[in-house]
Amino acid sequence: MTAQLATRPARAAAPAAVRRRRWSPEKLLHFGVFAAPGLLVYGCFVLLPILVSVGYSLTNYNPFNPDTEFVGLRNYKLLFTDEEFLTSLRVTTVLTVILVVAPNVAGLLIALLLDKKGPFYNAWRAVFFIPVVLSSVVVSVVWTRLLADDGAINQVLGWAGIGSVGWLSEPGIALYSLAWIMAWQMLGFCVVVYLAGLQSVPQELYEAASIDGAGALARFRNVTWPLVAPALTINTVVMLITAFKAYDHIQVITNGGPGTGTTATVAFVVLQTGFTANRQGYASAMALVMLVIIATASALALKLLRRREVEL
Amino acid sequence: MRQALRPLTTLVVGAVFAVPLYVVLANTFKHGPDIAPSPMSPPWPPTLDNLTAVMSRPDRLFWASLANSLIVTSLSVVVLTVLSAMLGHYLARTHSRWARVATLVLLSGLMIPPQVILLPIVRVLQLFDLMTTLQGLILFNVGYYVPFGVFVFAGFVRTIPRELEEAAAIDGAGPVRVFWRVVFPLLRPATASAVIFFGVWIWNDFLNPLIILGPGQGTTVTTGIYRAVGQFQVDFGTMFGLMFLASLPPLVFFLLLQRHFVKGLTGGAAKG
Numbered sequence: 001m002t003a004q005l006a007t008r009p010a011r012a013a014a015p016a017a018v019r020r021r022r023w024s025p026e027k028l029l030h031f032g033v034f035a036a037p038g039l040l041v042y043g044c045f046v047l048l049p050i051l052v053s054v055g056y057s058l059t060n061y062n063p064f065n066p067d068t069e070f071v072g073l074r075n076y077k078l079l080f081t082d083e084e085f086l087t088s089l090r091v092t093t094v095l096t097v098i099l100v101v102a103p104n105v106a107g108l109l110i111a112l113l114l115d116k117k118g119p120f121y122n123a124w125r126a127v128f129f130i131p132v133v134l135s136s137v138v139v140s141v142v143w144t145r146l147l148a149d150d151g152a153i154n155q156v157l158g159w160a161g162i163g164s165v166g167w168l169s170e171p172g173i174a175l176y177s178l179a180w181i182m183a184w185q186m187l188g189f190c191v192v193v194y195l196a197g198l199q200s201v202p203q204e205l206y207e208a209a210s211i212d213g214a215g216a217l218a219r220f221r222n223v224t225w226p227l228v229a230p231a232l233t234i235n236t237v238v239m240l241i242t243a244f245k246a247y248d249h250i251q252v253i254t255n256g257g258p259g260t261g262t263t264a265t266v267a268f269v270v271l272q273t274g275f276t277a278n279r280q281g282y283a284s285a286m287a288l289v290m291l292v293i294i295a296t297a298s299a300l301a302l303k304l305l306r307r308r309e310v311e312l
Numbered sequence: 313m314r315q316a317l318r319p320l321t322t323l324v325v326g327a328v329f330a331v332p333l334y335v336v337l338a339n340t341f342k343h344g345p346d347i348a349p350s351p352m353s354p355p356w357p358p359t360l361d362n363l364t365a366v367m368s369r370p371d372r373l374f375w376a377s378l379a380n381s382l383i384v385t386s387l388s389v390v391v392l393t394v395l396s397a398m399l400g401h402y403l404a405r406t407h408s409r410w411a412r413v414a415t416l417v418l419l420s421g422l423m424i425p426p427q428v429i430l431l432p433i434v435r436v437l438q439l440f441d442l443m444t445t446l447q448g449l450i451l452f453n454v455g456y457y458v459p460f461g462v463f464v465f466a467g468f469v470r471t472i473p474r475e476l477e478e479a480a481a482i483d484g485a486g487p488v489r490v491f492w493r494v495v496f497p498l499l500r501p502a503t504a505s506a507v508i509f510f511g512v513w514i515w516n517d518f519l520n521p522l523i524i525l526g527p528g529q530g531t532t533v534t535t536g537i538y539r540a541v542g543q544f545q546v547d548f549g550t551m552f553g554l555m556f557l558a559s560l561p562p563l564v565f566f567l568l569l570q571r572h573f574v575k576g577l578t579g580g581a582a583k584g
Contacts, residue, residue: 030487031402038399038458039414044440045433045455046421087412115323120319124326126570130333133566133573135516137534141541142332142409145351145548150489152335152351184332192574245425248518252538267427274431275523294423 002293056284058191064278075285085286087261088269095265096243099181099186106183107190108228109147114191115198125195129188136185140252143181144168171259178263182249186242190235197231198224226308233305244294247271266290340556344549362553374554377536380525381515384532386448388453389510393503395454396461401495403462404469405477415466419457429456430523437524444526452524453514461506468502469495504572512562533558 051296057075061068081083104231110128114121131139146152154164167177201224209219247267250256256272264272270290274283339347340362366374403415419580433452434443442448476498480490496503518534525531531539537554566573 003504034398034402034486034491035414038395038462039418040419041395041451041455042458045436045452046429047417049429049432049436050424052435053428056432090562110325113318113325116318121322124322126567127326127330129566129573130563133512133516133562134559135534135537135562136519137516137518137537138336139332141537141551141555142336146332146335150348155351187329196574201578208353241423241425245427247427251519252541260375267425270427270517271430280431283431287425287431290425291428294425295420298423 053288056281057288059281060279061281062278063280068281071281075282076289078282079285079289084261084264084269085266088264088266090120091261091263092244092246092265092267094175095179095182095246096240098176099183099243100236100239102179102183103187103190103239104232107235108194109185110191111194111198112224115195119291125192128191131185132188134185136248137252139181139185139282140249143184144253147177147181157279168254169258171257172263174254174258175263178249178253181253182242182246186239189238193231193234194228199226203225229305229309233281233309235304236305237301240298240301241294244290244297264294313550336552336555339548339552342545342549342552347548347552362549363557366557367552369550372483373531373536373540374557377531377533377558380446380521380530381532381534383522384453385448385511385514388450388457388506388514391450391454392457392461392510393506396458396506397465397496397499397503398491399458399560400462400465400492401469401499404466405474415462418459418462421456422463426456428521430519433524443524446525446530449521449524452520453517456520457510457513460509464502464506464509465499468499472498501572501575504569505575508565508569508573511565515562 058070058072060071060075114125114128124201144170148154149164149166149169151167153167157164166173169176203227205227209223214222244265245267246265250265250268251262254263256262256268261269266286267290270283270287273286274280277283334493335351338353338355339351340355341360342353342362343359346353354459398417403411403418437443437448437452440448442451472495476494477490480494481487485493495504516534517532518538520540522535525535537551537558538547540554
C-alpha cells in the first residue's frame, strides 16, 4: 500500500501498575467518543464483509439462482483443478516477480543518479513521481494509445525499419507490456523511497571508506547497500502487494486477454467470477485464498528483509 | 567530461521516462484529427478545442463526474482524518491487552485487497440501503482506509510526550478538549501525510466507485474516463482533454505539497 506499511510497530511498554478499575463510566465514555466510531465503520465495511465471504465460500451462492446450498469445502477443492484459476496464479506470479525486481533495481539506479542537490535534480525527482499520483485509468489509456498496433511506438519502430510489434495484441507479449506499464507508474515511488534512504547515510562513512582506500564499487557494496536496506524492505513489500492487487490496468488495457486469460490475474478472475459469471460462492473461496497468499508472502518478505537491515 | 556525465544521463533517462507525460500534454492541445496520425508531434499551433469540447458535452459527463469526485474525496478525507486521529490516539495511549488486539486487527487491514471485500459489500450496503449512493461509497472508503490512518496517527502519537496531555487534564480540561486543543495541533505532520495519501488514493480509486456506484448511477472522474474511452474510440481529442482535466487536481495538489509528500512517504524509510 504505502511506504509507511513497513515501519515496525513501536512496542507498547505496558505498565502493569497503571491498571485500575476496568470499565469506569468515564473510560466507557472515552472509548465511545474516541474509539467506537472508527472501529464500528471498520467492523461494518471490512470485517463483516470478510465474514460474509467466509460464509459464501462454503456455499454455491449465486444471486440469480434461488437455491443456495451448503457445499462444505467443495469450492476450495475445485480451485486446485480449475484451469482458469491456476493460469491466473501463474500470471500473477510472473507479474509479481517483474514488479518486485524491475522498479527496485531501476529505482535504486535512478536514485543514485538523482542523489545530488540543486533545482535541476529536484525538478527531475518531481517528474519521476508524477505517474504515482496519476490515476491508473489515465496511465492505462495513455499507454494503450502508445502501444497500440498503429500507435506511436510502432510508428517509431516502422521508421527505424523494424516491423511493428503486437505489444498488447500478441498473447505472448501482452503480459510483459502490462508489467512494463505498471512498473513505469510505480518507478517514482521506489526512487523517492531510495533517495530518502540514501540521504540518511552519514557522509562521514563515505569519507572513512575513501580514506581506507575503498573504490566507488566497494563503497557502494559496503556502505550504501547495507544502509538502504530499510528502503529495499519498503519497496519490496509495497510492490509485492501492488502486484497481487493488480486489477485496474488489466480491466482498462487488456480485459484479461488477448486469447484466454493471458493477462488475467487472480484479482481479475475473482471479480469476473463473482460479478460477470455471478458464481459468488466460488469467487469468495478464490478471494480468501488470495488473501492468505498475500498475507503469507508479505510476512515472509518482511521477515527475510528485516534480517539484513543494520542499525546505525 | 566526467562532470557532464551525471546531468547528461539524467536528462536522457528522464526524457525517455517522461514520453507518456509529454504525449498527454501535447495531444490535449492538438487538433483532434492530427492526434492519431502523429501522436508525438508538438501541438503547433495549440488549441483549446479539446478542453472546451469536454466541458460542454451535452451529457455533462465531465461536470457530473467532477462533482461526484469532489464530494466523495473531500468528505471521505475529512471523516477519515477525524476518526483515525482519534482512534489512533486512543489506541496508542491505552495499554490494555484488548487495545493491542484491536490495533493488530486494524493493521492487518492494511493488506486486505479490495477484491476480498467487494463481493459481499454489495449485500452489506444493500442491507443499510446504501448501495449505488455516494454515502455508501464514502462509508466504504472510511472503513477501507481507516487502518492506514490509525497506523500513521498511532505511530506519531507515540513520539509526543504524554506530560503535555496530563498537564492540560490537571488544569481541568476533558479528554475531548485536550485532544482537539492540545494533541491534534501537535499531530500536524501526521495529518498532512494522512490527508495527502487519502486524497490521492480516493480521487484515483477506480474499482470501488465502479462497483459501488454501479453502472447507471453517476460516475467519478476515473470511472467517467473508463466509460468515455469506449464511446470515443475515434475522438481522441476529447479523450486526451478529459484525461488532462482529471489529472489536474492530484497533480496541482502534489506540486504544491511536494515536500510533505516525500516526508509522508519516507517516514519509514529513514529509520528514526
